[in-house]
Amino acid sequence: MATLELRNVNKSYGSGLPDTLKNIQLSIDSGEFLILVGPSGCGKSTLMNCIAGLENITGGEILVDGADISRMSPKDRDIAMVFQSYALYPTMSVRQNIEFGLKIRKVPAAEIDQEVARVAKLLQIEHLLGRKPSQLSGGQQQRVAMGRALARRPKIYLFDEPLSNLDAKLRVEMRTEMKLMHQRLKTTTVYVTHDQIEAMTLGDKVAVMKDGIIQQFGTPSEIYNEPANLFVASFIGSPPMNFIPVKPVREGSQWVAPLDSGHGHLNLALGHTDQDLTGRELILGLRPEQLALAGVGTVVQLPAQVEVTEPTGPDTLVFVTINGTKVCCRVAPDQAPALGAAMAVGFDAGKALLFDAQSGERLAIQSNTPAEPSAGNIAQFKGR
Template identity: 55%
Template sequence: MASLSIKNLHKSYGDIAILNDINVEARDGEFLVLLGPSGCGKSTLLSAIAGLEDITSGDILIDNESVEGLEPKDRDIAMVFQSYALYPTMTVRENIAFGMKVRGISAQERDKAIARVADTLQIQPLLDRKPSQLSGGQRQRVAIGRALVRSPKIFLFDEPLSNLDAKLRVDMRAEIKKLYQRLQATIVYVTHDQVEAMTLATKIVIMKSGVVQQIGSPEEIYDKPVNTYVAGFIGSPPMNLIPAVYRFDRNGSWLEFANNHGPVSRLNVAGPKVTSELQDGQAVLAGIRPEAISLPGDSGSGAVQAIDATIELIEPTGSDIYADLVIGGHPLTARLRSKTPLNLGRATFCVENSAIQIFNEQTGLRIEQVDVQTLERQALQAAGKLAAGSI
């Protein structure tokens, strides 16, 4: 397998910019997911990696060697398309063997490779069937098998599950995960489905309008979204973003939510916080994940605080209950455990202190808050280095 490096990549059609200064790294054996809505540029980026799209500027390196200007066949990559792209007049065996046959690989070697891939994907009984005799999931396995048989440096997947129904998508997602765990291959995978991204990826690249918004592990993307776009895109339901006013004094800091119909609602921010980006009285956006809101007694082991809310809608989903609330005059969603007793009207909820995030209202960027004790410790460490003459 191989590493992938995309450096300062730009792609334009005339005056229309499609990709803007893309810088992405995938280490050897990493599962990299390009995630974003339709039209964000993710499939164009994948096509550029494959050599199916020319780039305007920048570079693409595979194993630290530039592939810019090379034909797709010379890049040692294999691509699985959304539409499967199987030859309808050929059997499964012939579809898998076609690329090897074109490259002049002997019949004996082709048979060995087909047997190996068929065993890996459990498609031995399908080898003599035509694509028209296969289900959508079976066709996708054959398309993957055609890519696997080459043992390329990098696998490229272009929304491979989007044509499948919901249950089959779940099944095939699990199959791709198992396949990755066995092969430890370098994979670049395009999807607009955040569940696919979170369950499959070791690294996620979130894109919007041809610009990379954030790169990180699924946990980093979910727990520390870099801006309100990422916060609102990742999560089902997405993070609640509520207009608030940031307040602090020497005893701590808190958020106030204006309410035209009653007293101001307030949420404390865990521990005294200090940052040059926040001023007392500053308008901000408070970010709270739906699962960080619970009823008293249902919260986890973390510190929580109570806040009054009005329940306006209850939506059971089987495994969870979504409750549409109003807090301080602002709507938000809570994700509660199944069978939680709820009734429309006023109720008291708990919010996890550590789950509250703050975003700049103007820029949408998340404001990193630093605990006072951490700052003091860092200052003491720096002072010690200064005294020792090390800095």
């Protein structure tokens, strides 16, 4: 196990070209599972390759246990990597693939046999040791690739989208196995994925990337409940967060955000602020599970009409329109209203988020929910 720290890491592929990685700063403790998540082309695999030493950084430092490894050869970094393509040797058996790295390091034969047996038992591939990669399924090949890395007992494991080639059912199974494996081994791990479900379920810490920049770094709960900006809020969560454009207007001594469903109107109080919000466009953010039929636990109630329903099994997604925007509500199947029915959309105003439409940044707000539900007071606006 080892700590991993990245200090102002930059990567460029030539003068005049924009940096692929821009001032990356991350720090994870020994034994933690770090997820690098983001859309294709955001720089997450490049960052992984830089940690492994497969690509050189053009600025900053990469430290393992406090020692700078930025200029070390990959073979000297004591880091094992599992590639998306598995990269198994086709002419070697499963046993030979797993023990190859140990033989290169001239580990005694008795120790190699012990490590192969340990890894094979851990991954439940004892019966496959004599087979060639062409005789294995995708899931079995993925386990062999993991086994080759596990046999080395490195300080850090790197996984570059190892489940992306598997079918949906097998992905879920292997995701669970990887989490169980990490709980047993407690080895520092960095895992790259574009799948936000994998990010939320596997990681102790999550770094959300876009255009070579870390948009937010924190626990899965922090990323989900307190997204730093519109990009993070939209990327993490399935179905994604609802974004409702609002234009604040002054009402007496405070600002309010009008909400109109076409079947009802409501002014949400934004509280008092010295800032002039005239003409400023804000975005109200609400998770689908925060929107439900008005009732116990809801504060704001807005009449609306059901336009679309999508049964998913455990939930039913109900769509209505607020401020000209299609909004998704997640309700229990036995509570789902009929298509075209009138419903009162309810939500706890204190859990709503506000974003600046121009910058995308989340605004700092303080819950100020009133005792009377009809007041519909969302939060006290505190500015950026």
